[in-house]
Amino acid sequence: MARFDSADLPRGNPCAQCGKPIAKPDWVEQDGGRIFYLWHCRACDYRFEAIAIYPEHGSEQAPLAA
Numbered sequence: 001m002a003r004f005d006s007a008d009l010p011r012g013n014p015c016a017q018c019g020k021p022i023a024k025p026d027w028v029e030q031d032g033g034r035i036f037y038l039w040h041c042r043a044c045d046y047r048f049e050a051i052a053i054y055p056e057h058g059s060e061q062a063p064l065a066a
């Protein structure tokens, strides 16, 4: 599994349940051009996933956050 520089991780993602910002994802997993982030809100103990889809090589578009 690839390792990720923490500087590349999304930060401050709002909780899907209570809306409080979460500093960083608990778990990150890459599958081809998709990166799965598992977030855990410590305020309400809610867990949810977010998927970032990165465009194919050669594209100048910024990553799309789901």
Ligand SMILES: [Zn+2]
Residues within 6 Å of the ligand: 015, 016, 017, 018, 019, 020, 041, 042, 043, 044, 045, 046
């Ligand atoms: Zn929450």
